[in-house]
Amino acid sequence: MNDLRNNRDESQEIITLEGSNIKKVKENAKNNPDEFWTACAKNLIWFKEWDQVLDWNYPFAKWFPGGRINASYNCLDKHLTTEIKNKAAFIWEGEDGKTITVTYYQLFTKVNQLANALKKLGIKKGDRVTIYLPMIPELPISMLACARIGAIHSVIFSGFSSQSIIDRVNDAGSKIIITADGGYRRGKTIPLKSIVDEAIKDTPTIEKVIIVKRTFDDVHIGGKDIWYEDIVTEESSYCLSEWNDSNDPLFILYTSGTTGKPKGVVHGSGGYLTHLFNSAKWVFDFTSTDVFFCTADIGWITGHSYVVYAPLMHGVTQILYEGAPDYPNPDRYWKIVEKHGVTILYTTPTALRSYMRYGDKIPNSYDLSSLRLLGTVGEPINPEVWKWYFNVIGKKSCPIVDTWWQTETGGIMIGMCTGIENISMKPGSGTFSLPGIELEIVDEEGLKVENGKKGYLIIKKPWPGMLLSLWNNEERYKKTYWEKVSGSFFAGDFAYLDKDNYTWILGRADDILKVAGHRLGTIELESAFVSHPSIAEAAITSKNDDLKGEAIVAFLVLRKGIESSPHLDAEVNEHIRNTIGPIASTEKIYFVNKLPKTRSGKIMRRLLKSIVNKEAIGDISTLEDEASIEEINYEFNEINKQL
Ligand code: PRX
Secondary structure, three states: OOOOOOOOOOOOOOOOOOOOOHHHHHHHHHHOHHHHHHHHHOOOOOOEOOOOOEEEEOOEEEEOOOOEEOHHHHHOHHHOOOOOOOOEEEEEEOOOOOEEEEEHHHHHHHHHHHHHHHHHOOOOOOOEEEEEOOOOOHHHHHHHHHHHHOOEEEEOOOOOOHHHHHHHHHHHOOOEEEEEOOEEEOOEEEOHHHHHHHHHHHOOOOOEEEEEOOOOOOOOOOOOEEEHHHHHOOOOOOOOOOOEEOOOOOEEEEEOOOOOOOEEEEEOOHHHHHHHHHHHHHHHOOOOOOEEEEOOOOOOHHHHHHHHHHHHHHOOEEEEEOOOOOOOOOOHHHHHHHHHOOOEEEEOHHHHHHHHHOOOHHHHOOOOOOOOEEEEEOOOOOHHHHHHHHHHHOOOOOOEEEEEOOOOOOOOOEOOOOOOOOOOOOOOOOEOEOOOOOEEEEOOOOOEOOOOOOEEEEEOOOOOOOOOEEOOOHHHHHHHHHOOOOOOEEEEEEEEEOOOOOEEEEEEOOOEEEEOOEEEEHHHHHHHHHOOOOEEEEEEEEEEEOOOEEEEEEEEEEOOOOOOOHHHHHHHHHHHHHHOOHHHOEEEEEEOOOOOEOOOOOEOHHHHHHHHOOOOHHHOOOOOOOOOHHHHHHHHHHHHHHO
């Protein structure tokens, strides 16, 4: 194994496709995919080139098999021989306004020290490390340290509860958890270490808990606990990068599906990083002077891909913000833009809707002139919010990239490629798929629908950023994504193409909710409700919400002898916040005598959704499969009598 630190191949130029005709690029990607993806992969540093571009053993894709690569090397080492070495990688801003700048070289050193420390603790290639940290520099450092030694990171959003940690740690079989004493959220501290203490009573594979000092609150120190600073300080600042195979897992990220158990989405390095590097170049068109502010928490896929891996590979400076958008005042993002000269802001429609409520005066009181590009992700953006973003934040001079993608797709799939194309925007549409991504809108039978008709969004060909599989569950991988429309990836979203072929995403077509952009499974929520001793049965649906997009509504049947009361309502809500986390707060609880079900016992969730959204019953009769119109009418009347 060589130390390639000072051995960067300068002949590797970034393939920007600039100046080329986008139509030609997309045609080439379609007709000569191997040639196209080869050119894309060559933008990364490989220790050893691949034997083949794609080994497609349906439905398992191996991109660049035989290729050896390291994600941390591509994010850090490759910059050490360039002017990027002493540039800010992260400008971290704490909720209290404190700022710390971490240069690429400093980041490199910290990652290497932790990588060495993890090795000393016995972590080897292929081992799983759970990371449960707030938005502090140690979070990306921990991910990159794992990547460096070939360990697989599994980041859990720090808003999740002990039970969520137990499920995820046990599924992954992690040996170590990296956490903090606490985290800050809206001025309050969240006792992360105590939440972990509670969880590790039921996680037999955990050998050590590494604790970062953030809040300096007193924490319980048990036999497995060690302080982060104690294990890194004495470590050497260089650790050789592991030559990972292109398809060795880089990370597992758990996300909600349509059953009670979250899915462990697995991504590798070669394909995933190729997708990220190129999608970021095409969509954001990063330049050396960019200051990129992706507001996502690293606990979600957007943070993995576009806070950590893509921007670091490009050597741009990023903002890492610890806290809430509205703390201490509803101006925080604008304040950060002004303070750090942010050039690209990538955020969610939920955040924009909440800012828009406070009017134009607040953003107008900040200097936002450094901005050159705006982006959104995670949920459909309402055209009026899009216009507000464009007019008030971008001052009519910043394009908006509305990017559609998923945990499973790894990187952006639909979005305007400002780096290579010049097209008209349509508020609310993500425009077109990226080069090499072939999507189609189909009906129940998998047949292409005509433009203007709503259908299911599918991806017709494998792409480099696609998930390798689901952790420990190949069957579920096949069933969820590849069996609904044979030969194609089933994304689970409704969409349509307009007459100009622009894509419009209409939301989830399955039992997954998007609450403030966060993905939550209805069945996962229902299991959490019935784990309360007073609840016998639960049906979860969502109500359209001006702020959060969707808000959780629960229909609950109480156990015999239990009476409903406002006190119980509050207690149940608290139980859900403790079982899943505060993101699962319930908007409205209805206690009912029985749930509407089909003859085969399936809960009619879409009927409930129509009821809470006051939609006409006629619109839902075709949606509730297995149910007859009489059944639906009957249940509709029954439920309405009880509300
Ligand atoms: O329903 C789509 C919605 O978010 C889902 C994926 O959620 P998650 O895996 O948490 O990843 C979110 C961040 C990439 C999709 O199935 N979604 C994502 N982006 C958009 C969107 N809906 C509409 N417009 C988008 N731009």
